[in-house]
Amino acid sequence: MDVNWNIIGVVAILVVVLVVLTIRKNLKEKKKLENLLNNDFKKAKKDRIDADDSANEK
Structure with missing residues (x-):
């Protein structure tokens, strides 16, 4: 058998290219999802500002 x-x-090279492209796309989607989850919240409005609170921004 020859x-x-x-x-x-050729098949091995195509498989490696496919795996690399899939990993790169997955990393891009992960970044987009991470940014969405980190920035998709509403800040609670504080009525009373604490002097000891370092993040008392409005």
Whole structure:
């Protein structure tokens, strides 16, 4: 049985490229989701401002 190394090499390269592209897309989507979750909240409005509170922004 003769093994065709050219076809196996091409398929292996295509698989590696597919895996790399999938990982890159996944990282981009993860960044977008992380930014969305970090920035998608409403800040609670404080009626009483504490002097000891360092984050007493309005």
